[in-house]
Amino acid sequence: MAGWGGPSWADGEVRTGTTIMAVEFDGGVVVGSDSRVSAGEAVVNRVFDKLAPLHERIYCALSGSAADAQAVADMVHFHLELHSMDMEEAPLVLAAASLVKGISYKYKEELSAHLMVAGWDRRKGGQVYGTLGGMLTRQPFAIGGSGSTYIYGYVDAAYKPGMTPEECRQFTKNAIALAMSRDGSSGGVIYLVTITKAGAEEQVFLGDDIPKFYDE
Amino acid sequence: MEAGGMRAPPPFWAGGPAPGELYSPPCFGTAGRGPELQAGGGDPLTRTLNPMVTGTSVLGVKFDGGVVIAADMLGSYGSLARFRNISRIMKVNDNTVLGASGDYADFQYLKQVIDQMVIDEELLGDGHSYSPKAIHSWLTRAMYSRRSKMNPLWNTVVIGGFYNGESFLGYVDMLGVAYQDTTLATGYGAYLAQPLMREVLEKKPILTKDEARDLVERCMKILYYRDARSFNRYELAIVTEKGVEVEGPLTLETNWDIAHLIRGFE
Numbered sequence: 001m002a003g004w005g006g007p008s009w010a011d012g013e014v015r016t017g018t019t020i021m022a023v024e025f026d027g028g029v030v031v032g033s034d035s036r037v038s039a040g041e042a043v044v045n046r047v048f049d050k051l052a053p054l055h056e057r058i059y060c061a062l063s064g065s066a067a068d069a070q071a072v073a074d075m076v077h078f079h080l081e082l083h084s085m086d087m088e089e090a091p092l093v094l095a096a097a098s099l100v101k102g103i104s105y106k107y108k109e110e111l112s113a114h115l116m117v118a119g120w121d122r123r124k125g126g127q128v129y130g131t132l133g134g135m136l137t138r139q140p141f142a143i144g145g146s147g148s149t150y151i152y153g154y155v156d157a158a159y160k161p162g163m164t165p166e167e168c169r170q171f172t173k174n175a176i177a178l179a180m181s182r183d184g185s186s187g188g189v190i191y192l193v194t195i196t197k198a199g200a201e202e203q204v205f206l207g208d209d210i211p212k213f214y215d216e
Numbered sequence: 217m218e219a220g221g222m223r224a225p226p227p228f229w230a231g232g233p234a235p236g237e238l239y240s241p242p243c244f245g246t247a248g249r250g251p252e253l254q255a256g257g258g259d260p261l262t263r264t265l266n267p268m269v270t271g272t273s274v275l276g277v278k279f280d281g282g283v284v285i286a287a288d289m290l291g292s293y294g295s296l297a298r299f300r301n302i303s304r305i306m307k308v309n310d311n312t313v314l315g316a317s318g319d320y321a322d323f324q325y326l327k328q329v330i331d332q333m334v335i336d337e338e339l340l341g342d343g344h345s346y347s348p349k350a351i352h353s354w355l356t357r358a359m360y361s362r363r364s365k366m367n368p369l370w371n372t373v374v375i376g377g378f379y380n381g382e383s384f385l386g387y388v389d390m391l392g393v394a395y396q397d398t399t400l401a402t403g404y405g406a407y408l409a410q411p412l413m414r415e416v417l418e419k420k421p422i423l424t425k426d427e428a429r430d431l432v433e434r435c436m437k438i439l440y441y442r443d444a445r446s447f448n449r450y451e452l453a454i455v456t457e458k459g460v461e462v463e464g465p466l467t468l469e470t471n472w473d474i475a476h477l478i479r480g481f482e
Contacts, residue, residue, distance in 0.1 A: 146295065184297055
């Protein structure tokens with residue numbers, strides 16, 4: 001039944017499709033994602049939270065193969081817990097990102113997931129790291145997932161350095177909303193997490209709370 | 217060693233050359249067609265082998281005194297929601313409507329052909345117009361004929377109508393498969409909506425117009441949740457003895473409250 005003539009969910013592995021985004025501001029980061037998990041054209045989960053905590057003030061955003069992404073996030077969560085107990089202090093965002101990078105790079109050929117790591121630590125404040133393909137790069141903001149291709153223009157035009165946390169949240173919500181309305185593999189609700197010295201604050205935006213744009 | 221010599225070694229890849237065989241890589245327009253190219257007939261570049269801009273499910277439900285058909289207004293280009301304001305429903309005449317999923321260009325071609333047919337019939341001036349059954353029958357033959365020439369119209373079509381006091385609801389797909397039923401759905405709707413529609417009709421075989429409409433709306437909502445190629449703006453076509461009413465664009469109400477219960481994936 002798989003392949004041509006059969007339903008596409010029979011031959012598609014479960015992917016998060018996805019639009020994910022993370023933005024740095026002075027004192028923290030905002031991380032956001034959509035909530036759709038698709039298997040081909042079927043929406044397997046419409047309210048999946050793709051923002052996984054790696055530690056109290058470090059989150060990662062999952063994209064690509066759902067299984068692979070969760071596996072990596074779980075492994076890094078485990079390592080970080082041990083590491084922070086050894087160090088007797090909160091782990092650095094760079095440490096979390098390096099762990100993610102290490103796994104992504106070593107199993108580059110086998111894995112099909114991209115995790116973005118973002119958080120706050122007391123050494124460098126808010127940081128966003130991309131780990132695409134097993135590299136490690138710090139960025140002022142990062143987008144990822146299949147839906148991100150539709151918003152490169154928007155984010156390049158709308159981003160300005162020195163935004164406040166609220167502006168960053170609005171920027172993230174706008175970008176994800178735009179991607180969700182164009183990418184068939186993204187959709188649902190918008191999950192947002194704001195991480196600062198004070199901790200991580202999670203939010204959900206659904207229905208009318210999602211920014212609206214031209215959609216004809 | 218078998219008598220009769222060795223068998224020919226298998227090709228290097230499916231559709232590829234055997235060792236030592238001359239290989240012509242497929243060029244644009246001939247990929248995957250090979251020997252059929254001569255047999256296929258006609259200009260190869262006009263064949264729809266892969267749908268480009270596509271529409272997803274079309275739903276249809278019969279009720280007491282007519283039928284209702286619904287289709288969203290999205291034309292997808294792969295996974296891209298490319299055109300968000302296109303109509304996939306056409307009014308054939310005062311007693312028939314047609315909704316199409318699949319390739320949108322093929323639907324537009326079909327629309328052109330049918331519109332011309334309807335005009336030509338009007339010009340005969342004998343007061344007759346095509347019945348829904350006639351359109352369905354013609355379309356079945358047309359689609360089957362195209363498929364037999366290996367040049368299908370890449371659509372799955374739902375025809376709904378009301379003629380001589382009877383509701384009509386028919387299905388034709390790109391293979392020429394055709395049937396009639398009290399509820400119909402194409403694409404994803406066949407898997408997600410059809411069971412729901414059948415369940416309702418099993419309990420209550422004759423629906424009122426409003427019940428049919430509510431059922432279709434409920435199914436469209438669920439399709440919007442669960443079909444990754446759907447959209448929340450749709451059109452509704454209702455055919456009764458009074459004629460055809462195409463409503464739209466309508467927007468689906470959605471409920472995402474369960475999202476509040478989710479935190480992380482553990």
